[in-house]
Amino acid sequence: MNELSRAHLSTAGGKGANLGELMRLGLSVPDGFVVSAEAYAEHARAWELAERLAPHLATQSWEAAAAAAAELFEKGALLPGLEHAVREAYRALGAPRVAVRSSATAEDLADASFAGQHETFLDIAGEDELVSALRRCWASLWSPRALGYRAARGVDHLGVDIAVVVQRMVAADFAGVLFTVDPVAQRADRMLLEVAPGLGEAVVSGHTTGDVYRLRREPLGIDERERRVPGRPAPSDSLVLRLSRLGLDLEAHFGCPQDVEFAFEGDAVYLLQSRPITTLGAAEIEPLPPPPKLTRLQQRMLEANDNDRFPIAPKPIDQWGFRMVIPALVNAVRVLGLDIDEADERAVMDQVWREFFVLPSPRPTFRILGLPQRVAAGLRQDWLGWWETEAFGRIREACAPVDLRALDDAALLRRADHIEATTREILVKRFEGILTQLAAVALRLPVTVAVGRKRAEALMGDLVSGLHTRTSEVNLALYHLARKATNAGPEVFLAIREGHPEELRASEAGRAFLAEVEAFLEEHGHRESTGLYLSAPTWRQDPAPMWGLLRGLLDATEPPSEEAGYKRYEAAVEEVTRGIRFVPGLSGSFRGTLERLRKTIVFRERSHFDLARVFSAMQAIVAEIARRLHERGHLPSPDDIFYLTEAEIRAWLREGPPPFSEVKRLVQRRRATYGVVNGKWQKRAFEVGAEGASDSELRGTGASSGVVRGRARIIRDEREFGRLKPGEILVCRYTNPAWTPLFTLAAGVVTDTGGAASHAAIVAREYGIPAVLGAAGATARITEGQEILVDGTEGRVLLLRLGVTGEVAYA
Template structure:
């Protein structure tokens, strides 16, 4: 049958009516007020798709994941294909049976409105459709929306078979709504099961759902049912009566009880009547099911200082579970260095740190001072005299190159692959034990601060100490110089090469001889520096070789830079500071010479630290390659839903799963989902601890308030995107700031670290997808696009619904350090 009246359908008719149609049929059968209408069955769509050869025409695009090309091909097909006469006649008759009113035409895919994926906003809705001809046009467009680029990307990200999904279309009489909106029977933002969240605005509910209108927000206590508080977002705007709101709340609780899970209910108020436009499961409550988290430990003063000195900059995001495998190489060496200086570490405490997976901050075992600390100055003096760079170049670096020498990982059996990882780990740990001993020489800075303070005074001492270690030539400065020269080669390679990089299209370089020649230069650069980390020394953080996007972004920024990064200014600051201090110390015999010699050794120690850190990134890169190969094997063997899921496993699980200890795939999926949810909580605490408190009280900071639509905290550079033509401006890891979002914008959420909008709220498609993707979002922050400067650093707190405006950035700025 082609046409089904809503009163003929129920939840059992999902394959026929799609998620939306089946749910509306169920509501109608319950005797609830649902606008009358009918469903054009999924079978009718499938019949036309077969007749038009849809699968054959789209197969090449699907195979290459060319989503835009597939969408364009489908759009043309559904616009021009001839409708079967029987279907056209049945649709016209059903519309006349309704009384030929204005109608709403809504897509209803067979894979949407499910308990684990909402597909919110991925398919089209058309309102106030007048006449039979316009209805048939809307029907075609709803069918075509199953193949939009955003719907294809959404399904691909969730492992949904594209050709296994059909689409029905719901046609309903339009409601002349006074107010409309969405009610969540459980607060999906605050993750509170004792409270409901309602957003309502005058007019059609689609304006709230799409994010074009900022609705008034109500928070309802579930038991006993009452309005806890309300947030009227527009002063003087009319609002529905409390009686009507509470009546809706009771109805929503009944729906939750009937369907057996929390519901996302779309509604309309017309006079004193409530019309239900949809009820579907809330798909974004996974964060309530998380791994047990240890309570934050009480930190000693020394631990707090170490935390402040290391975590914020070196570890800007929380590590994932598998990152502990990498820490196993580092933690023993750090603990050994602490013992060398005279701090006692309990072995049980050390083992607990080695085994720890979830923390809201990275912290070493609690150290206890011993009498050995009295010998620290002598030990630092001894270490300072050693030639650590010579040891590194003739021994340590040689061993690193040997153990990380390229091999065909695919050809290695599982046991040999793990053996290679073990050799890398063992070699690195041995090297790090001695490296950290050498880095103790940097504690000479503590001793040097005393004469510097005496020479220039306490207020200037810190700045002068910084000048005294400036102007150093490090491996980092060499990489930056090489990147500058690579950018200059792009300028001289010709306009096509320049344009491809400027416009962010490096893939176009393959289309010309000049472009291919330049790509060879890029490959040579990556051969030398591709192991460079972007986020930190995490196994889960890709290197430039694995993800060259940051490198291309830097090249794009450097295209207009005509002068290479220079150490000359730093060297001048160093020399001026040295002259000032030694001149002030000249009255104490021999002190100036001693100061000068100690400073020289300290500067050499810093260069050694930078060089060794750069080379040690090769070790992590080699381990990442092994992890990637293990992920590929587990995925191809059907043991892992996605290769990226491996970072949510522990080292012990990875080793066991390569053997015979793999749990069923359904259990693996639940485990990964739970770990991902846990990581969202941990990283939110990490970000808030590292950046939140200091930013709130920073001088010159400002704050915007909106609706916390997706919980979590993130700090980053804001990118203002005013319309679809500016989509290309957003770079991975930036915070999307825009006037509003609609479903066409949601593919950007795979790039954005967070979202801030002028309008919209917790009920919009943007909020739903943001929560599914797990990125913080503050919607309805009035004036965001005018008060936030493009490129400015901001902190988005999606839990509290606030945006902190921090310091201004410089668009395209590159820090040479």
């Protein structure tokens, strides 16, 4: 049996293949042998099993099929060669008491365990009893229970064979089952153990209630123990922890959480089985790291920055993109005068699954004392000039279009490496430039002196209003594209209005407009919709959000303008300088620092827009790799590439992928895991209750000052862009630059998440529309069409009551 591995599934069945794998790992598995699936299949053919069962299977008469199979397996003559081999193998084992276990070829898989569907016979003694148990194991493949299980899962009855595992019985003091993630509480940071005195089959079958242990995965330890029978003997903690370490090793080896049957005999730990946990349902089926505890500062940064920029959880492929960004972020933290342990940095770099983005807790160093001088020195640098004359040129060179299909695999990876190295180097300096925005902290002092603490909060936003950014340029270009659609004739207008842009190809005017769209996408098609992810399509790859924006902008009568925001900025500067005019030199210092801060913000927005080109170029490489792997028969679907890691992709291109069946199960497991991760991500980001909220009021961050009253339009994702009408208040879970063309139509903005420094806040201030961001629960609390009052100065949203019928009661 120690010659078997997972490669022998068709020969030894799921149980036998897994046990052989455990033995090859040098783990303690009771000695034994396997009666192969070919031996069963040979007897099934000799006994004409398929022909005899066909009528019953056709009518799904499971009881009749089971009875016919049981008679065959009980009375059919065994082939002499097999019976002799089984008896000889049993004698070679020493003729001990044995466990005889069924091991079907469709058993103990990642997507179906078949647990309990086939028979196991314990404490079998003697050759004749062994042969009888073998027959009964074969017959159990055709029990009504097994037939119904296969039918429910679409498994071909006649496509399944069964092997039989014969193992020496362990004189167990204790036995049971260990789950390397808790399938009951759906906890991936915890293991669940059930153990009882005697044989483990009693626990597995439910005939005995074992004691329950709940164990921490990291650091490994026993959190809780539930003694079901007071005074009953229990294994030592050291044995429990030794088994738990083995469970984690098995999980790492097999690549997914494991259901491990075990026995303790004295101080020895015997493994009786290890199979994937298939009863997790929608829970994690890959190990997930426990979420780190956040400091107050980390929590505030998370809420202010990450939720709107990354509204959905990343997929495994996105870690490739993070490798460009994380080192530059860590460097920026060190420039601040803080330190991050290199081991912690590597852990963040290597982490695949995340509940949220957060860097490890930094430690202050003496360098933090020099931060004000470094920020002041940074403000004097021309960051935008550096970007336009040097950095952007390097990005364009690295991302210049090439025929990716003409590159071999090695050249394709070298292109990715070049883009990654160039971007990482540029990002290091970019983040140093962005740190100069800390000057806003210094500006708050003269503003507070001038207007008081309460008024200062609103004025700080107004002071950075009216900025001209690349995002506003894209929004203006989109507005003009909508105007061209309006003037191009009814066939163009109606195709866009009714959401059928594919119909534009049917007319000459439509084809001419599509040429305009192509020119727009050539310049702006790298714009992202849901964050800078390799897995998130750009407008070029998925133009549906762009068409939705155009549909809404058909009703826009005025182009987006920063004029209102600029007037707000001028008024705020005048108010502050008037309040500090009695302090010699302070007004001039204030104005100079403010202008440099405004240029830094423009630099941040411009560089973000251009960096989207990097991700677009990397996405093209990923798409080409996906095409190749799919066409070579290594990947079920090109989209499955998103559930692979960078390391796996490189290894598969250089050395070849695993067997296709393993790839298929891997992708299936990763897709299920992503569903859980993204669910947690969404819940944390958008489903928390708002502090300080009441039945008629929501609280958030006043991101753009002013007050507006209007009807709410709830837009939940990019597919609904076309639903917003002029003068309505946009209510959404988050916004990012791709959403900001809607600000041309909106009278105000309310979001579940986000902060005053976000891209959406900047554009709202540019256009002079009130915005309250981070009003947790807004999309749940506000009803479509409800009249609300948005106070962007105070950061609050007032809700009018609804009528008793659910209709909105308007004042």
